[in-house]
Amino acid sequence: MRVFRHFVSGVVATALLLPVALSAQELRVGLALEPTSIDPHYHNLTPNNALAREIFDRLVMPDENQQLKPGLAVSWRPVKKTIWEFKLRKGVKFHDGTPFTADDVVFTFERAPNVAQSPSSFGTYLKGKKIEKVDDYTVRIITEKPYPLMPNDMSTFSIISKKHGQGATTADYNSGKAAIGTGAYKFVEWVPGDRLILERNDNYWGKKPQWSKVVIKPIKSGPARVAALLAGDVEFIDNVPTTDITQLEMNPKLNLSQGVSNRVIYLHMDQFRDDSPYVKAKDGGPVKNALKDVRVRRAISKAINREAIVERVMEGVAIPAGQLLPAGFFGVSANLKPEKHDPQSAKQLLADAGLPNGFQLTIHGPNDRYINDAKIAEAIAQMLTRIGIKTAVETMPKSVYFKRASRGGPNKSPEFSFILVGWGAGSGEASSPLKSLLHTYDKSRGFGASNRGRYSNPEVDQLVEQALATVDDTKRQKLLAKATEVAVNDLGIIPLHYQVNTWASRKGLKYLARTDEQTLYTGIVSE
């Protein structure tokens, strides 16, 4: 009897001591950035797109390296120069059981660019394209000129249900009423700022999702997010602050997953004004804009020790950059390497350009947009000062910075002379940065929208425009690589490094790191 009593009390004690165990396959995630809406077409923003990806599917799905894979479309090809044909997947059902057909795709095309009050519309990817239904599982998309990036554009937006999307507003999606998709997870509940709950779609056409329920808690503060993981309140977090990485690596109960991103951090230089506001002579007086001389730009690039920035400022969590995208992306040149750190040669180049004593410069940058952005600006200022370019640093919150950098000068021209900024290639290939950062600023044709240095090189322009009209993948890849080489060798921008993103999870889980920086719950898998 005594043995029995001891046994029972032992069992009871163990049961009481065990922490409340989750029912198997429930996942709690701490996210840095909460989606602003469940409506997949409301705002073209990374957290919104990542969430939409789980609830809704796309015609073409980029994998972890932004390589295009079949999604709701199983195959695609250009049938004529200006017509692409997409064959759709059969047997797919929405979360409520209705079958997916071409009608839903046509409806999506009409709805996505026309969401009321959209702060960043998907019209960017859909304008100029007309869609035609051929049959229930085939659609054709027609453009005026040949459009090689059609599959890339089709990988950016979610397909919604015609039945539930008809007449639905953004508020209907936020409440869940219209949030019916074909994706791996179903929407359950959203209390903004508090929690977002998803549950598994057991009838998913793709790989069966691992988690029966996902509870997402937004935790904006970096230290608080890490603490939540350490305390066991969540099993997975994203955006691990670089300062915590070393400590978390040493923790045996945690796993870190890292991946390079499509984001390059670079410097843009004023190349259109002879009298640049933040370029002064060594003694403070006016001087002709030194940044217009390619030798000066090369001197600046050589003066920067990229390895030191990666190692010290970024704490090893970055990769030195020699061009616009890391190796493995479409349009990357095999001939470009990161500029070697060579201060002697840099000083010589300055002397050749007629500035043996250097000059004065101010570097401008944000302080809350990119990983360690203010610290990078400070490091660069120090490195330049060492070769004689006395550099002052001015950083500001992104809410103030971007407006001034793009339009803060007279006549809505860029205000600054030398800026630190980043670019993430959403389409996963080199035409994105080339078109927006390096092509001559041309408002009517939509080129150079973020070309804040107003760099202008007709050879680059011609190569980029040709590439954008070349449907053949191999030819386009060569053209983009060549355009990148010309622009980078002419130092249209100075690339610094590619960001590396870090996710952390409890032991036993890992994340299939993505170059597009998205956090997908289908990417959180057991080791």
Add this chain to the structure above:
Amino acid sequence: MSVFIIRRLLQSIVVVAVMSLLVFFAVNVVGDPVDMLINPEADQAEIEKTMRAFGLDRPVHEQYWFFLSNAVKGDLGKSFIFGEPALKLIVERMPATLELAFAALFLAVVIALPLGIYAGLKPDSKFSKTIMAGSILGFSLPTFWVGLMMIMVFAVMLGWLPSTGRGETTSLLGIQVSFLTWDGLRHLVLPALNLSLFKMSLTIRLARAGTREVVHLDYIKFARAKGLSSRRVILVHLLKNIMIPVVTVLGLELGGLIAFSVVTETVFAWPGMGKLVIEAIQNLDRPIIVAYLMITVLMFVTINLLVDVLYSVLDPRVRLQDVKA
């Protein structure tokens, strides 16, 4: 008294209107929301289309007029980021912030008042000296740091309490509250403590000063001489008389608690108004900033009015009257 109250209410409408003018023009000077919202891959035509859709290409006074004409209908504008009415977003999150603020106030009164009175009655004891030293730490240490330390100690190292977020909520009179569930209380403890630290220090010092002042006065001696129990002397006669400064400060601070619980809400990921507004400021979501500040002003004015009315209840010598302008 009713004339007093009516006059006050009219004045507050004027204050709110002036506030809206100031805030609206102030946020329009800083930065450009479109840069914060739009995907950089959009071209120039898209950017201009978005600016027009939000009315940001109009001159400032036109935008303000548009805002004002909607405001009198109760529509304070739609958030740029969420696309939903700004007022709705703020009101949705208000119960969470109010819950946190009142919990902090409750802790401050229940813990700090007795401690302060004790320190006043027995100023030379070791315990009193510890209390006073503690109160200095309470208002010197930054809330952000204290919050993170509490998370480290209680959640990560000891594992007693959850580190983040709000617990389970239940409906009370139509609003969601979390203090009625055990899980909700567990989540409420650390943030409420963190938020109340400053108030507690103030209350301790005020209570102590008030007690030191009152305990020597004649009527206390008389009450003791009459033979009243120590408990009655302290709880009835002493307490009532030190309440005036305490109520004043707590009342003013309550407004601050509600409006500026930003730091605590960010550290503990508490889904309240403070977190909403700091993100709106960082992302230039102007409608939310303006709507929030107007609501805050309204709240401060109301609280001040209540405090004044409470005076006249606590202290019959006070007659409420307006200062003749």
